[in-house]
Amino acid sequence: MAVTTHVPVAAEPEASAERRAPTGRESQVRMTWRRFKQHQLAFVSLWIVVLFYLVAVFAEFIAPMDASTYNPRYTYAPPQGIHFVAVDPDGSWHFGPYVNGYKTEIDPEALRRVFTIDPEVRHPLGFFVESEPYRLLGFIPMQHKLFGTVEPDAPLYVIGADRLGRDQLSRLIHGTRISLSIGLVGVVLSLVFGVIIGGFSGYYGGWFDGAVQRVIEFIRSLPTIPLWLGLAAALPRDWGPLQTYFAITLILSLLGWTELARVVRGRFLALRTEDFVTAAQLDGASDYRIIVRHMVPSFMSHIIAATTLAIPGMILAETALSFLGLGLQAPIVSWGTLLQDAQNIRTLAGAPWLLSPGIVVVVAILAMNFLGDGLRDAADPYGR
Amino acid sequence: MLSFLFRRLIAMVLTIWAVSFVAFAIIQLPPGDYLTSYMASLSAAGDRINPETIAALRERYGLDDPYVIQYFKWIGGIVQGDFGESFEWKAPVTDLIWGRLGNSILLEGLAILVMWLVALPIGIYAAVRKYSLGDYLATIGGFIGLAIPNFLFALVLMYLWYVYFGQTLGGLFSPDLEGSPWNLERILDFLAHAWAPVLVLATAGTAQLIRVMRANLLDELTKPYVVTARSKGLPEWRAILKYPVRVALNPLVSTIGWLLPTLVSSSVVVSVVMNLPTAGPLLLKSLTTQDMYLAGAIIMLLGILTVIGTLISDLILAWIDPRIRYGGR
Numbered sequence: 001m002a003v004t005t006h007v008p009v010a011a012e013p014e015a016s017a018e019r020r021a022p023t024g025r026e027s028q029v030r031m032t033w034r035r036f037k038q039h040q041l042a043f044v045s046l047w048i049v050v051l052f053y054l055v056a057v058f059a060e061f062i063a064p065m066d067a068s069t070y071n072p073r074y075t076y077a078p079p080q081g082i083h084f085v086a087v088d089p090d091g092s093w094h095f096g097p098y099v100n101g102y103k104t105e106i107d108p109e110a111l112r113r114v115f116t117i118d119p120e121v122r123h124p125l126g127f128f129v130e131s132e133p134y135r136l137l138g139f140i141p142m143q144h145k146l147f148g149t150v151e152p153d154a155p156l157y158v159i160g161a162d163r164l165g166r167d168q169l170s171r172l173i174h175g176t177r178i179s180l181s182i183g184l185v186g187v188v189l190s191l192v193f194g195v196i197i198g199g200f201s202g203y204y205g206g207w208f209d210g211a212v213q214r215v216i217e218f219i220r221s222l223p224t225i226p227l228w229l230g231l232a233a234a235l236p237r238d239w240g241p242l243q244t245y246f247a248i249t250l251i252l253s254l255l256g257w258t259e260l261a262r263v264v265r266g267r268f269l270a271l272r273t274e275d276f277v278t279a280a281q282l283d284g285a286s287d288y289r290i291i292v293r294h295m296v297p298s299f300m301s302h303i304i305a306a307t308t309l310a311i312p313g314m315i316l317a318e319t320a321l322s323f324l325g326l327g328l329q330a331p332i333v334s335w336g337t338l339l340q341d342a343q344n345i346r347t348l349a350g351a352p353w354l355l356s357p358g359i360v361v362v363v364a365i366l367a368m369n370f371l372g373d374g375l376r377d378a379a380d381p382y383g384r
Numbered sequence: 385m386l387s388f389l390f391r392r393l394i395a396m397v398l399t400i401w402a403v404s405f406v407a408f409a410i411i412q413l414p415p416g417d418y419l420t421s422y423m424a425s426l427s428a429a430g431d432r433i434n435p436e437t438i439a440a441l442r443e444r445y446g447l448d449d450p451y452v453i454q455y456f457k458w459i460g461g462i463v464q465g466d467f468g469e470s471f472e473w474k475a476p477v478t479d480l481i482w483g484r485l486g487n488s489i490l491l492e493g494l495a496i497l498v499m500w501l502v503a504l505p506i507g508i509y510a511a512v513r514k515y516s517l518g519d520y521l522a523t524i525g526g527f528i529g530l531a532i533p534n535f536l537f538a539l540v541l542m543y544l545w546y547v548y549f550g551q552t553l554g555g556l557f558s559p560d561l562e563g564s565p566w567n568l569e570r571i572l573d574f575l576a577h578a579w580a581p582v583l584v585l586a587t588a589g590t591a592q593l594i595r596v597m598r599a600n601l602l603d604e605l606t607k608p609y610v611v612t613a614r615s616k617g618l619p620e621w622r623a624i625l626k627y628p629v630r631v632a633l634n635p636l637v638s639t640i641g642w643l644l645p646t647l648v649s650s651s652v653v654v655s656v657v658m659n660l661p662t663a664g665p666l667l668l669k670s671l672t673t674q675d676m677y678l679a680g681a682i683i684m685l686l687g688i689l690t691v692i693g694t695l696i697s698d699l700i701l702a703w704i705d706p707r708i709r710y711g712g713r
Contacts, residue, residue, distance in 0.1 A: 220642065221399060221645060221694055222687050224646075225648075225649035225650070225652050226648070226649065226652055226667060226683050226686050227406065227410075227683065230410035230671060231413070233414070233679070316533050320533065320653050323653070324668055325672065345542050345546050346546075348542075349547055352543065355536075355539065355540065362532055362533075365531045365533075
C-alpha cells in the first residue's frame with residue numbers, strides 16, 4: 001500500500017497554496033473525489049441523485065398540494081403544462097409563468113366529463129404563495145409553498161390529475177419521499193446485516209465462513225419476488241402505515257443483505273493478510289481496534305459504492321411489491337402505489353400521465369446506477 | 385464427471401430441502417391456521433360448517449401437532465405428490481398448478497432462448513467493433529434495458545399497443561383455444577400471444593448478457609493465441625468464432641445461475657400485468673386470499689424450478705469446459 005505513488009493528471013487550480021499536498025501524499029478521500037469528478041456521467045448523476053433527495057426531504061414545501069387533497073370536479077383532468085409567455089389578441093405580450101384553465105363539456109354519448117384546455121383563461125403562478133398551514137417534515141410549521149397559483153382556488157394540475165382529482169405532480173413528489181427513503185432505510189438495514197455477518201465471516205473464516213457462504217448462495221439462488229410476496233402477505237392487514245413501512249423495509253433487507261455481505265467478506269479476506277494488519281497484530285492491537293482503525297477505513301469507499309449500487313434494487317423491489325398490492329397500502333403514497341392506478345389499460349389510454357411515476361423510477365434508477373459505478377471506479381486505488 | 389454430477393446432485397437436494405423450510409415458514413406465517421381461514425370463508429359464504437369435516441381436516445393436516453410434525457406431514461404429502469388442498473378453489477393444489485407451471489416454464493425457456501440468440505451476435509459485434517457506433521448503441525440500449533423495470537415495460541408496451549392498434553395485449557391463448565390440445569393452430573395462436581411477454585422478459589437479461597459477452601470477448605481478443613491464428617492466415621471470422629468466442633462463452637453459461645432467479649421473479653410480476661395463465665397471478669391471488677397451501681406449493685415449486693435450472697446450466701458448463709469436468713476437488 002505504501003508504495004503506491006500517485007501521478008497527478010493535471011495541476012489543481014482550486015487547491016489553495018498552503019493546503020496543497022505534495023505528490024503522493026494526497027489524502028485518500030481527495031484522490032477518490034478527483035478520480036470521481038473525471039467520470040462525467042457519474043458526476044452528473046450525483047447531482048440528479050442529490051436533487052431527488054432534496055425533493056424527498058422538502059416534499060411538503062415543493063409539492064403545490066397535499067398528497068390527499070382531492071377535487072371531484074377535476075377527475076382525470078389533463079396536464080396543463082406551464083407557460084411563460086402569453087400574447088393577447090391585441091398583440092401585447094405578457095411574461096411570467098401561468099397555467100391555462102379548463103373548459104368542461106359533458107360527452108353526450110358516454111355521459112362523462114371531458115376536459116379541454118382553455119387558452120383564454122390564464123391563472124398566473126407565483127413563488128412562495130400562501131397555502132393552508134402545514135408542517136414540514138412533520139414538525140416545522142409553515143404556510144408557504146414553493147410555487148402555486150396566485151388565485152387560491154384556481155386549478156393546478158401541471159402533469160394532470162388522477163381518478164379522484166388529486167394533483168399527480170404533488171403525489172409524485174410525496175411518493176418520492178417514501179420510495180427513496182425506503183431504499184435508504186432498507187439499504188442501511190442490509191448494510192448492518194451485511195457488515196456484521198460478512199465481517200465475522202471474512203475475519204474469522206473457518207466453519208462459520210463456510211456456513212455463511214452456503215446461506216448466501218442459497219438465498220441468491222432463489223427467485224426473490226415470490227418470497228417477498230409471501231413474506232409481505234403475512235403482514236397483518238390492520239397495521240398502521242408506519243408499521244407496514246418498517247415491516248416492508250425489513251422484509252426487503254432480509255433478502256437484500258447478501259450482496260453487501262459478499263463485498264465486506266471479500267475485502268476482509270483480501271486485507272487480512274496485508275502487511276499493515278500483521279504489523280498491527282504484532283503490536284498487540286485488539287481485534288476490535290484492528291478492524292475499526294485499520295481495516296474499515298481502507299475499504300470504506302468500496303462499501304459506499306456497493307451500498308449506492310444496492311439502493312436501486314431496493315427501490316425497484318418496493319415499487320414492484322406495492323404495484324402488486326402487497327407492499328405499501330393506499331394511504332401511503334409511493335411510486336409503486338401510484339403505478340397501481342396505471343394497471344388498467346383502458347384507464348391508462350385515457351390518462352397516460354398516470355405512467356409518470358414510471359419515468360421517475362427509471363431516471364432515479366439510472367442515476368443511482370451510474371453514480372454507484374463511478375464511485376466504485378473512483379474507490380479502486382489501482383484503477384486509472 | 386460422475387463425481388462432479390454426484391456433488392451437484394447432493395447440493396441440489398440440500399437446497400430443495402432448504403426451500404421447503406422457507407415455503408413451510410411462509411405457510412405458517414399468517415395469523416391463524418389454514419382451518420380458521422377456511423371456516424371464515426365458509427361462514428362468509430353462509431355455509432353450515434360440518435364439525436366432522438373440520439375434525440377430519442384437522443387430523444389430516446395435523447394442525448394440533450407441533451410445527452415439526454406438521455412440517456413432516458406436509459413434506460411427506462409433497463413427496464407423494466400431494467400438495468394439500470386449496471380452500472379458495474376447493475380443489476387439490478396439484479390440479480391447479482401443473483398447467484400453469486408448464487406455461488411458466490415455457491415462457492421462461494423461450495425468454496432464455498431469445499436472450500441468447502439476440503445477445504450473442506450483438507455482444508460479439510460490440511467486442512470486435514469496439515467503440516463503433518453499434519457498440520455505443522448496444523451499451524446505451526443495455527443500460528436502458530437494465531433500468532426499466534419489467535412490469536413497467538409491459539405496461540408501456542400494452543399502452544402503446546392499445547393506442548395504436550386498438551387491441552389489448554395480454555393472455556397466452558385466444559379464449560376459444562384455451563382448453564384445446566396442442567395442435568398447429570394452437571401453437572400459432574400461442575406464438576401470436578407469447579411474443580410480447582417473451583420480449584418483455586428477455587430485455588433486461590439480454591442487456592446483461594451483451595455486457596458480459598462483450599467484456600469476456602474483449603479479454604480474449606488480445607491474447608497471443610488469437611494473434612497466432614491471425615498470423616497463420618486464418619480468415620478473420622474464423623479466427624474470432626473458432627477460438628476466442630468459445631472461450632468467452634464459458635463464463636456466459638454460468639450466468640444462467642443468477643439469471644434464472646431474476647427471470648422467475650420478473651415473470652411473476654409480468655404475468656400479473658399481462659394477465660398470463662402462469663404461476664404468477666395464481667400466487668398473487670392465493671397470497672391475497674391467504675390460501676396458504678396453494679401459495680406455499682407455488683413458492684416451493686418456483687424455487688425447485690430455479691434450482692433445477694441452475695443445475696442444468698452447471699451441467700452444460702461442465703460439458704463445454706473440460707477444466708470443470710476433470711478439475712475440482
